[in-house]
Amino acid sequence: MSRRLYGVDGYLGSYATLGLLLIAGLLFFVAAFSANRLLRPARPAEPPGKRATYECGLDPVGGGWAQAQIRYYVYAYLYVLFAVESVFLFPWAVVYAQPGFGTTTVVEMAIFVAVLALGILYAWRKRVLRWT
Amino acid sequence: MPVWLELLIRVLSVVVAFLTLPLVVGQAEHKVMAHMQGRLGPMYAGAFHGWAQLVADGVKFVQKEDITPRAADRPVFRLAPIIALMPYLIVLLVIPLGPGDLVGQALDVGLFLVPAVLGLGVVAVLMSAWASANKYSLLGGLRAAAQLLGYELPMVLAAASVAMAAGTLSLPGIIEAWHPWWLLWQLPALLVFFIAGLAEIRRPPFDMPIADSELVFGYLTEYTGLRFAFFLLAEYLGIVVIAALTTVLFLGGWQGPFGLNAELGWLWTLIKIFAVSFLVIWFRVAYPRLREDQLQRLCWLVLVPVALGQLVLTAAVRLAL
Numbered sequence: 001m002s003r004r005l006y007g008v009d010g011y012l013g014s015y016a017t018l019g020l021l022l023i024a025g026l027l028f029f030v031a032a033f034s035a036n037r038l039l040r041p042a043r044p045a046e047p048p049g050k051r052a053t054y055e056c057g058l059d060p061v062g063g064g065w066a067q068a069q070i071r072y073y074v075y076a077y078l079y080v081l082f083a084v085e086s087v088f089l090f091p092w093a094v095v096y097a098q099p100g101f102g103t104t105t106v107v108e109m110a111i112f113v114a115v116l117a118l119g120i121l122y123a124w125r126k127r128v129l130r131w132t
Numbered sequence: 133m134p135v136w137l138e139l140l141i142r143v144l145s146v147v148v149a150f151l152t153l154p155l156v157v158g159q160a161e162h163k164v165m166a167h168m169q170g171r172l173g174p175m176y177a178g179a180f181h182g183w184a185q186l187v188a189d190g191v192k193f194v195q196k197e198d199i200t201p202r203a204a205d206r207p208v209f210r211l212a213p214i215i216a217l218m219p220y221l222i223v224l225l226v227i228p229l230g231p232g233d234l235v236g237q238a239l240d241v242g243l244f245l246v247p248a249v250l251g252l253g254v255v256a257v258l259m260s261a262w263a264s265a266n267k268y269s270l271l272g273g274l275r276a277a278a279q280l281l282g283y284e285l286p287m288v289l290a291a292a293s294v295a296m297a298a299g300t301l302s303l304p305g306i307i308e309a310w311h312p313w314w315l316l317w318q319l320p321a322l323l324v325f326f327i328a329g330l331a332e333i334r335r336p337p338f339d340m341p342i343a344d345s346e347l348v349f350g351y352l353t354e355y356t357g358l359r360f361a362f363f364l365l366a367e368y369l370g371i372v373v374i375a376a377l378t379t380v381l382f383l384g385g386w387q388g389p390f391g392l393n394a395e396l397g398w399l400w401t402l403i404k405i406f407a408v409s410f411l412v413i414w415f416r417v418a419y420p421r422l423r424e425d426q427l428q429r430l431c432w433l434v435l436v437p438v439a440l441g442q443l444v445l446t447a448a449v450r451l452a453l
Contacts, residue, residue: 017237018225020143025221028147029214032194036358039195051202053266054353060267072278075428079281082436086288089443090244093295097450106447117440120432130425 074128078120085116146225146236153405154368155186157375160406161368161413162186168417189361196357201265204354208263213355213362216256219249220369227376228304230386230397235304242303243295246377247288250332254280257341260363261351272350275424276334276341282431283331283338289439290325293318293446294381307385314382317449320442322382324435326408329378331427333370335412337419340427375408376401383408 053060089109096105162185166173178184200206226242228235239245254277261273295301297318298309315322331338342350352363379385383404386397393400422430 014237014239017139017142018222018239020139021146021221021225021236022218024143024147025218028151029217032358032362033198036194036196036198040197040357044197051199053201053203053264054348055267056348072274075278075282078432079285082285083288086247086285086292089289089292090295090301093292094299094301096296096447097299103451106451109447110444113440113443117437120436124433130429 074123078123081116081119085113088112142236146221150221150224150369153372154365157371157406157409157413158186158364158368159183160409161371161416164410164413165417168414193358193361198358199356201354203265205263205265208259209354210359212256212260212263213359213366215252215259216366217362217369219252220366220373222249223373223377226303227373227380228307228385229401231304231307231394234386234398238302238304241301243291243301243306243381246303247284247291250373251280251284253332256366257351260355264351264354266354268347268349269351269353272341272343272347272353275343276351278424279331279334279338279341279427282428283328283435285328286324286431286435286439287328287332289436289443290321290328291377291381293321293439293442296443296446297450303380303385307380307387310384310387312384314384318382318442318446320438320445322378324439324442325382326374326378326411328431328435329374330412330415331431333367333374335367335371336416337421338427339421340424343421371409371412372405375405375412378408379404 055061092105092109095101096109163173163181174182174185176182177188200209223246225236226239226245228238257273257276257280261269261276264270294306297314298306300306300309334341341347342352344350347353352360355363379401384400385404386393386401388396388400
Protein backbone atom coordinates (compact mmCIF):
# COMPACT_ATOMS: atom_id res chain seq x y z
CA MET A 1 0.00 0.00 0.00
CA SER A 2 0.95 3.57 -0.41
CA ARG A 3 2.89 5.78 1.93
CA ARG A 4 -0.29 7.79 2.52
CA LEU A 5 -1.68 4.91 4.53
CA TYR A 6 1.36 3.43 6.23
CA GLY A 7 4.07 6.11 6.40
CA VAL A 8 4.94 7.89 9.63
CA ASP A 9 2.91 10.87 8.47
CA GLY A 10 0.31 8.68 6.80
CA TYR A 11 -3.09 7.80 8.20
CA LEU A 12 -2.10 4.81 10.29
CA GLY A 13 1.21 6.49 11.16
CA SER A 14 -0.66 9.03 13.28
CA TYR A 15 -1.68 6.11 15.48
CA ALA A 16 1.97 5.21 16.08
CA THR A 17 2.03 7.95 18.72
CA LEU A 18 -0.87 6.23 20.43
CA GLY A 19 1.03 2.95 20.52
CA LEU A 20 4.16 4.65 21.86
CA LEU A 21 2.09 6.40 24.52
CA LEU A 22 0.66 3.07 25.67
CA ILE A 23 4.20 1.72 25.98
CA ALA A 24 5.27 4.84 27.91
CA GLY A 25 2.26 4.38 30.21
CA LEU A 26 3.20 0.77 30.90
CA LEU A 27 6.79 1.85 31.63
CA PHE A 28 5.43 4.38 34.12
CA PHE A 29 3.50 1.68 35.97
CA VAL A 30 6.49 -0.67 35.93
CA ALA A 31 8.70 2.11 37.37
CA ALA A 32 6.14 3.05 40.04
CA PHE A 33 5.63 -0.52 41.25
CA SER A 34 9.37 -1.23 41.15
CA ALA A 35 9.98 1.83 43.34
CA ASN A 36 7.23 0.58 45.62
CA ARG A 37 8.91 -2.84 45.79
CA LEU A 38 12.22 -1.24 46.82
CA LEU A 39 10.79 1.21 49.34
CA ARG A 40 8.08 -0.75 51.13
CA PRO A 41 8.70 -2.64 54.38
CA ALA A 42 10.74 -5.77 53.67
CA ARG A 43 9.34 -7.87 56.54
CA PRO A 44 5.89 -6.48 57.34
CA ALA A 45 4.01 -7.70 60.39
CA GLU A 46 1.19 -10.20 59.75
CA PRO A 47 -1.29 -9.72 62.60
CA PRO A 48 -4.50 -11.78 62.35
CA GLY A 49 -7.20 -9.96 60.44
CA LYS A 50 -4.76 -7.92 58.38
CA ARG A 51 -5.94 -9.45 55.11
CA ALA A 52 -9.54 -9.91 56.18
CA THR A 53 -12.30 -8.18 54.25
CA TYR A 54 -13.07 -4.79 55.81
CA GLU A 55 -16.69 -4.26 56.73
CA CYS A 56 -16.76 -1.46 59.31
CA GLY A 57 -14.46 -3.34 61.69
CA LEU A 58 -16.80 -6.27 62.41
CA ASP A 59 -16.00 -9.76 61.16
CA PRO A 60 -17.55 -10.11 57.72
CA VAL A 61 -20.77 -12.13 57.59
CA GLY A 62 -21.12 -14.38 54.55
CA GLY A 63 -19.04 -14.01 51.42
CA GLY A 64 -18.48 -10.83 49.49
CA TRP A 65 -19.91 -12.34 46.33
CA ALA A 66 -23.30 -12.83 47.94
CA GLN A 67 -26.50 -12.73 45.91
CA ALA A 68 -28.14 -9.34 45.80
CA GLN A 69 -31.12 -7.86 44.05
CA ILE A 70 -29.76 -6.02 41.06
CA ARG A 71 -32.03 -3.27 39.80
CA TYR A 72 -29.45 -1.81 37.51
CA TYR A 73 -29.72 -4.11 34.50
CA VAL A 74 -32.58 -2.00 33.14
CA TYR A 75 -30.21 0.92 32.78
CA ALA A 76 -27.76 -1.28 30.94
CA TYR A 77 -30.52 -2.16 28.44
CA LEU A 78 -31.41 1.49 27.95
CA TYR A 79 -27.74 2.24 27.52
CA VAL A 80 -27.17 -0.34 24.80
CA LEU A 81 -30.15 1.10 22.93
CA PHE A 82 -28.59 4.54 22.77
CA ALA A 83 -24.94 3.57 22.52
CA VAL A 84 -25.73 1.96 19.17
CA GLU A 85 -27.55 5.09 18.10
CA SER A 86 -24.66 7.37 18.98
CA VAL A 87 -22.27 5.23 16.94
CA PHE A 88 -24.44 5.97 13.90
CA LEU A 89 -24.86 9.59 14.88
CA PHE A 90 -21.19 10.60 14.68
CA PRO A 91 -20.42 9.77 11.03
CA TRP A 92 -23.81 11.24 10.08
CA ALA A 93 -23.02 14.45 11.98
CA VAL A 94 -19.99 15.09 9.79
CA VAL A 95 -21.76 14.87 6.44
CA TYR A 96 -25.40 15.90 6.88
CA ALA A 97 -24.83 19.61 6.14
CA GLN A 98 -22.66 19.03 3.09
CA PRO A 99 -24.06 19.68 -0.39
CA GLY A 100 -26.11 16.77 -1.67
CA PHE A 101 -27.50 15.69 1.70
CA GLY A 102 -29.77 18.33 3.24
CA THR A 103 -33.26 17.97 4.68
CA THR A 104 -33.93 14.35 3.68
CA THR A 105 -30.86 13.19 5.60
CA VAL A 106 -31.93 15.14 8.68
CA VAL A 107 -35.47 13.76 8.57
CA GLU A 108 -34.15 10.21 8.29
CA MET A 109 -31.98 10.66 11.35
CA ALA A 110 -34.84 12.39 13.18
CA ILE A 111 -37.08 9.35 12.61
CA PHE A 112 -34.31 7.03 13.83
CA VAL A 113 -33.74 9.09 17.00
CA ALA A 114 -37.48 9.51 17.59
CA VAL A 115 -38.00 5.74 17.63
CA LEU A 116 -35.35 5.48 20.33
CA ALA A 117 -36.82 8.41 22.27
CA LEU A 118 -40.06 6.41 22.31
CA GLY A 119 -38.07 3.77 24.17
CA ILE A 120 -37.31 6.19 27.00
CA LEU A 121 -40.94 7.30 27.06
CA TYR A 122 -41.98 3.66 27.39
CA ALA A 123 -39.48 3.06 30.20
CA TRP A 124 -40.77 6.14 31.96
CA ARG A 125 -44.42 5.10 31.63
CA LYS A 126 -43.52 1.60 32.83
CA ARG A 127 -41.99 3.27 35.90
CA VAL A 128 -38.67 1.46 35.60
CA LEU A 129 -36.94 4.69 36.58
CA ARG A 130 -38.71 4.74 39.95
CA TRP A 131 -37.73 2.48 42.79
CA THR A 132 -40.71 2.71 45.08
CA MET B 133 13.90 17.39 13.52
CA PRO B 134 14.28 13.60 13.15
CA VAL B 135 11.03 11.66 13.41
CA TRP B 136 12.01 9.66 16.47
CA LEU B 137 12.90 12.83 18.39
CA GLU B 138 9.57 14.42 17.52
CA LEU B 139 7.67 11.32 18.61
CA LEU B 140 9.68 11.19 21.83
CA ILE B 141 8.92 14.83 22.64
CA ARG B 142 5.21 14.32 21.92
CA VAL B 143 4.91 11.22 24.09
CA LEU B 144 6.99 12.68 26.93
CA SER B 145 4.98 15.90 26.96
CA VAL B 146 1.76 13.92 27.30
CA VAL B 147 3.22 11.85 30.15
CA VAL B 148 4.44 15.03 31.90
CA ALA B 149 0.97 16.59 31.57
CA PHE B 150 -0.50 13.30 32.85
CA LEU B 151 1.64 13.54 35.98
CA THR B 152 1.59 17.28 36.76
CA LEU B 153 -1.86 18.64 35.84
CA PRO B 154 -3.73 16.35 38.27
CA LEU B 155 -1.36 17.41 41.07
CA VAL B 156 -2.09 21.08 40.39
CA VAL B 157 -5.84 20.41 40.35
CA GLY B 158 -5.61 18.21 43.45
CA GLN B 159 -3.66 20.84 45.37
CA ALA B 160 -6.17 23.47 44.22
CA GLU B 161 -8.96 21.24 45.50
CA HIS B 162 -7.34 21.00 48.95
CA LYS B 163 -6.89 24.74 49.23
CA VAL B 164 -10.11 25.90 47.54
CA MET B 165 -12.31 23.53 49.53
CA ALA B 166 -10.53 24.51 52.74
CA HIS B 167 -11.06 28.22 52.20
CA MET B 168 -14.67 27.74 51.12
CA GLN B 169 -15.25 25.88 54.39
CA GLY B 170 -13.39 28.44 56.55
CA ARG B 171 -10.30 26.26 57.02
CA LEU B 172 -6.71 26.69 55.92
CA GLY B 173 -6.07 23.30 54.34
CA PRO B 174 -2.52 21.90 54.14
CA MET B 175 0.00 24.46 55.47
CA TYR B 176 3.23 22.58 56.30
CA ALA B 177 4.55 20.52 53.38
CA GLY B 178 6.90 22.64 51.28
CA ALA B 179 6.74 25.53 53.79
CA PHE B 180 4.73 27.95 51.61
CA HIS B 181 1.00 27.30 52.13
CA GLY B 182 1.55 23.56 51.90
CA TRP B 183 2.22 23.62 48.15
CA ALA B 184 4.04 20.27 48.26
CA GLN B 185 1.26 18.37 50.06
CA LEU B 186 0.46 16.04 47.17
CA VAL B 187 4.14 15.41 46.47
CA ALA B 188 4.53 14.42 50.11
CA ASP B 189 1.44 12.19 49.79
CA GLY B 190 3.00 10.51 46.76
CA VAL B 191 6.26 9.87 48.63
CA LYS B 192 4.26 8.37 51.48
CA PHE B 193 2.10 6.17 49.22
CA VAL B 194 5.08 4.73 47.33
CA GLN B 195 6.60 3.51 50.60
CA LYS B 196 3.48 1.68 51.70
CA GLU B 197 2.99 -2.06 51.77
CA ASP B 198 1.06 -3.58 48.86
CA ILE B 199 -1.84 -5.40 50.55
CA THR B 200 -4.35 -7.61 48.77
CA PRO B 201 -7.20 -8.96 50.92
CA ARG B 202 -7.28 -12.74 51.31
CA ALA B 203 -10.72 -13.11 49.76
CA ALA B 204 -9.97 -10.89 46.75
CA ASP B 205 -9.47 -12.06 43.18
CA ARG B 206 -5.80 -11.18 43.19
CA PRO B 207 -4.83 -10.47 39.55
CA VAL B 208 -8.01 -8.55 38.77
CA PHE B 209 -7.80 -6.60 42.03
CA ARG B 210 -4.23 -5.57 41.28
CA LEU B 211 -4.83 -4.71 37.64
CA ALA B 212 -7.87 -2.45 38.20
CA PRO B 213 -6.06 0.83 39.11
CA ILE B 214 -3.95 0.57 35.95
CA ILE B 215 -7.07 0.12 33.80
CA ALA B 216 -8.59 3.11 35.59
CA LEU B 217 -5.68 5.38 34.66
CA MET B 218 -4.93 4.31 31.09
CA PRO B 219 -7.99 5.89 29.38
CA TYR B 220 -7.11 9.32 30.76
CA LEU B 221 -3.56 9.01 29.48
CA ILE B 222 -4.86 8.21 25.98
CA VAL B 223 -7.40 11.06 26.03
CA LEU B 224 -4.70 13.58 26.98
CA LEU B 225 -2.88 12.61 23.77
CA VAL B 226 -5.59 14.02 21.48
CA ILE B 227 -6.53 17.17 23.43
CA PRO B 228 -5.02 20.20 21.66
CA LEU B 229 -3.27 22.75 23.84
CA GLY B 230 -2.80 25.33 21.10
CA PRO B 231 -3.09 25.78 17.35
CA GLY B 232 -0.87 23.95 14.87
CA ASP B 233 1.50 21.43 16.42
CA LEU B 234 0.64 22.05 20.08
CA VAL B 235 -1.19 18.73 20.42
CA GLY B 236 0.03 15.27 21.37
CA GLN B 237 -1.38 13.83 18.17
CA ALA B 238 -4.18 15.32 16.09
CA LEU B 239 -6.45 12.44 15.06
CA ASP B 240 -9.21 12.83 12.46
CA VAL B 241 -11.60 10.90 14.68
CA GLY B 242 -10.56 12.52 17.98
CA LEU B 243 -14.11 13.15 19.11
CA PHE B 244 -15.02 9.52 18.37
CA LEU B 245 -11.96 8.14 20.15
CA VAL B 246 -12.45 10.13 23.37
CA PRO B 247 -15.85 8.75 24.50
CA ALA B 248 -14.89 5.29 23.28
CA VAL B 249 -11.76 5.24 25.43
CA LEU B 250 -13.41 6.92 28.44
CA GLY B 251 -16.00 4.12 28.33
CA LEU B 252 -13.25 1.82 29.64
CA GLY B 253 -13.71 3.46 33.05
CA VAL B 254 -16.74 1.23 33.67
CA VAL B 255 -14.57 -1.84 33.27
CA ALA B 256 -12.02 -0.60 35.81
CA VAL B 257 -14.73 0.17 38.36
CA LEU B 258 -16.44 -3.20 37.92
CA MET B 259 -13.06 -4.96 38.14
CA SER B 260 -12.15 -3.28 41.41
CA ALA B 261 -15.65 -3.72 42.85
CA TRP B 262 -16.10 -7.38 42.00
CA ALA B 263 -12.52 -8.46 42.72
CA SER B 264 -12.53 -6.88 46.18
CA ALA B 265 -15.00 -9.55 47.40
CA ASN B 266 -16.49 -6.95 49.73
CA LYS B 267 -20.23 -6.24 49.91
CA TYR B 268 -19.77 -2.49 50.11
CA SER B 269 -17.37 -2.53 47.19
CA LEU B 270 -19.82 -4.54 45.11
CA LEU B 271 -22.70 -2.19 45.91
CA GLY B 272 -20.58 0.82 45.08
CA GLY B 273 -19.35 -0.78 41.89
CA LEU B 274 -22.88 -1.59 40.69
CA ARG B 275 -23.99 1.95 41.43
CA ALA B 276 -20.97 3.24 39.54
CA ALA B 277 -21.62 0.99 36.55
CA ALA B 278 -25.25 2.10 36.25
CA GLN B 279 -24.18 5.72 36.65
CA LEU B 280 -21.35 5.56 34.12
CA LEU B 281 -23.48 3.76 31.55
CA GLY B 282 -26.37 6.16 32.02
CA TYR B 283 -24.44 9.40 31.90
CA GLU B 284 -22.31 8.38 28.98
CA LEU B 285 -25.35 8.88 26.77
CA PRO B 286 -26.13 12.56 27.39
CA MET B 287 -22.40 13.18 27.26
CA VAL B 288 -22.00 11.49 23.88
CA LEU B 289 -25.16 13.14 22.51
CA ALA B 290 -23.88 16.57 23.59
CA ALA B 291 -20.55 15.83 21.93
CA ALA B 292 -22.40 14.73 18.78
CA SER B 293 -24.16 18.09 18.75
CA VAL B 294 -20.78 19.80 18.59
CA ALA B 295 -19.69 17.47 15.80
CA MET B 296 -22.85 18.42 13.90
CA ALA B 297 -22.18 22.11 14.41
CA ALA B 298 -18.55 21.90 13.36
CA GLY B 299 -18.95 19.26 10.66
CA THR B 300 -15.82 17.44 11.79
CA LEU B 301 -14.71 14.92 14.40
CA SER B 302 -11.20 16.34 14.73
CA LEU B 303 -10.71 18.26 17.99
CA PRO B 304 -8.46 20.99 16.48
CA GLY B 305 -10.97 21.23 13.62
CA ILE B 306 -13.78 21.83 16.09
CA ILE B 307 -11.87 24.64 17.79
CA GLU B 308 -11.16 26.27 14.43
CA ALA B 309 -14.85 26.10 13.51
CA TRP B 310 -15.88 27.43 16.93
CA HIS B 311 -17.41 30.88 17.12
CA PRO B 312 -18.36 32.84 20.30
CA TRP B 313 -22.04 32.65 19.43
CA TRP B 314 -21.82 28.88 19.94
CA LEU B 315 -21.85 29.72 23.65
CA LEU B 316 -25.53 30.51 23.17
CA TRP B 317 -26.35 28.04 20.39
CA GLN B 318 -24.73 25.09 22.17
CA LEU B 319 -25.58 26.19 25.72
CA PRO B 320 -27.92 23.25 26.49
CA ALA B 321 -25.28 20.84 25.20
CA LEU B 322 -22.63 22.60 27.29
CA LEU B 323 -24.68 22.22 30.48
CA VAL B 324 -25.57 18.60 29.69
CA PHE B 325 -21.96 17.75 28.87
CA PHE B 326 -20.61 19.35 32.04
CA ILE B 327 -23.19 17.72 34.35
CA ALA B 328 -22.80 14.34 32.68
CA GLY B 329 -19.04 14.77 32.85
CA LEU B 330 -19.25 15.38 36.61
CA ALA B 331 -21.19 12.14 36.91
CA GLU B 332 -18.75 10.28 34.67
CA ILE B 333 -15.85 11.12 36.99
CA ARG B 334 -18.02 10.40 40.05
CA ARG B 335 -17.52 13.81 41.60
CA PRO B 336 -19.95 15.15 44.18
CA PRO B 337 -22.93 15.60 43.90
CA PHE B 338 -22.68 12.38 41.89
CA ASP B 339 -20.41 10.41 44.24
CA MET B 340 -22.90 7.69 45.27
CA PRO B 341 -20.51 4.92 44.13
CA ILE B 342 -18.08 6.04 46.84
CA ALA B 343 -20.57 7.55 49.30
CA ASP B 344 -18.33 7.36 52.35
CA SER B 345 -21.24 7.80 54.76
CA GLU B 346 -23.13 4.80 53.31
CA LEU B 347 -20.68 2.37 51.70
CA VAL B 348 -17.42 2.82 53.69
CA PHE B 349 -15.59 3.91 50.51
CA GLY B 350 -17.44 2.04 47.78
CA TYR B 351 -15.28 0.17 45.33
CA LEU B 352 -12.12 1.71 46.84
CA THR B 353 -12.73 0.23 50.32
CA GLU B 354 -10.14 -2.54 50.07
CA TYR B 355 -7.39 -0.54 48.37
CA THR B 356 -4.34 0.86 50.16
CA GLY B 357 -0.92 2.18 49.28
CA LEU B 358 0.16 2.83 45.74
CA ARG B 359 -2.91 1.27 44.13
CA PHE B 360 -5.19 3.52 46.15
CA ALA B 361 -3.00 6.48 45.16
CA PHE B 362 -3.51 5.56 41.50
CA PHE B 363 -7.28 5.64 41.96
CA LEU B 364 -6.94 9.09 43.55
CA LEU B 365 -4.75 10.19 40.65
CA ALA B 366 -7.45 8.90 38.30
CA GLU B 367 -10.02 11.06 40.10
CA TYR B 368 -7.96 14.25 39.65
CA LEU B 369 -7.10 13.29 36.08
CA GLY B 370 -10.81 12.91 35.51
CA ILE B 371 -11.32 16.53 36.54
CA VAL B 372 -8.55 17.62 34.17
CA VAL B 373 -9.92 15.58 31.28
CA ILE B 374 -13.56 16.68 31.70
CA ALA B 375 -12.48 20.31 32.09
CA ALA B 376 -10.26 20.02 29.02
CA LEU B 377 -13.00 18.41 26.92
CA THR B 378 -15.51 21.07 27.98
CA THR B 379 -12.94 23.69 27.02
CA VAL B 380 -12.17 22.16 23.65
CA LEU B 381 -15.73 21.34 22.61
CA PHE B 382 -17.72 24.25 24.03
CA LEU B 383 -15.46 27.08 25.20
CA GLY B 384 -13.35 27.50 22.10
CA GLY B 385 -10.12 25.94 23.35
CA TRP B 386 -7.21 28.14 22.34
CA GLN B 387 -9.38 30.99 21.00
CA GLY B 388 -8.90 34.02 23.24
CA PRO B 389 -10.91 37.21 23.68
CA PHE B 390 -8.43 39.30 21.63
CA GLY B 391 -6.36 37.82 18.78
CA LEU B 392 -2.85 36.49 19.45
CA ASN B 393 -4.20 32.92 19.35
CA ALA B 394 -1.04 31.60 17.74
CA GLU B 395 1.17 32.99 20.54
CA LEU B 396 -1.11 32.78 23.57
CA GLY B 397 -3.41 29.90 22.56
CA TRP B 398 -1.86 27.49 25.08
CA LEU B 399 -2.44 30.04 27.85
CA TRP B 400 -6.15 30.48 26.98
CA THR B 401 -6.57 26.71 26.96
CA LEU B 402 -4.94 26.32 30.36
CA ILE B 403 -6.90 29.24 31.86
CA LYS B 404 -10.17 27.74 30.66
CA ILE B 405 -9.24 24.26 31.88
CA PHE B 406 -8.41 25.56 35.35
CA ALA B 407 -11.55 27.72 35.46
CA VAL B 408 -13.73 24.70 34.68
CA SER B 409 -11.76 22.61 37.21
CA PHE B 410 -12.47 25.29 39.82
CA LEU B 411 -16.16 24.93 39.05
CA VAL B 412 -15.93 21.15 39.51
CA ILE B 413 -14.34 21.67 42.92
CA TRP B 414 -16.94 24.29 43.83
CA PHE B 415 -19.76 21.84 43.03
CA ARG B 416 -18.31 19.45 45.59
CA VAL B 417 -18.52 22.05 48.32
CA ALA B 418 -21.88 23.48 47.27
CA TYR B 419 -24.20 20.50 46.67
CA PRO B 420 -25.21 17.42 48.69
CA ARG B 421 -25.17 13.96 47.21
CA LEU B 422 -28.16 12.82 45.15
CA ARG B 423 -30.00 9.60 45.95
CA GLU B 424 -29.37 6.71 43.57
CA ASP B 425 -32.76 6.73 41.81
CA GLN B 426 -32.80 10.55 41.67
CA LEU B 427 -29.50 10.27 39.86
CA GLN B 428 -30.93 7.94 37.23
CA ARG B 429 -34.09 10.02 36.80
CA LEU B 430 -32.03 13.18 36.29
CA CYS B 431 -30.09 11.40 33.59
CA TRP B 432 -32.91 9.74 31.66
CA LEU B 433 -35.70 12.25 32.11
CA VAL B 434 -33.78 15.54 32.01
CA LEU B 435 -30.34 15.27 30.46
CA VAL B 436 -31.08 12.81 27.63
CA PRO B 437 -34.22 14.67 26.41
CA VAL B 438 -32.39 18.02 26.60
CA ALA B 439 -29.50 16.55 24.63
CA LEU B 440 -31.89 15.16 22.00
CA GLY B 441 -33.58 18.56 21.76
CA GLN B 442 -30.18 20.15 21.28
CA LEU B 443 -29.52 17.80 18.36
CA VAL B 444 -32.70 19.04 16.68
CA LEU B 445 -31.77 22.66 17.38
CA THR B 446 -28.24 22.19 16.05
CA ALA B 447 -29.44 20.54 12.83
CA ALA B 448 -32.11 23.20 12.26
CA VAL B 449 -29.78 26.15 12.81
CA ARG B 450 -26.97 24.64 10.75
CA LEU B 451 -29.25 23.95 7.80
CA ALA B 452 -30.93 27.34 8.07
CA LEU B 453 -27.64 29.26 8.00
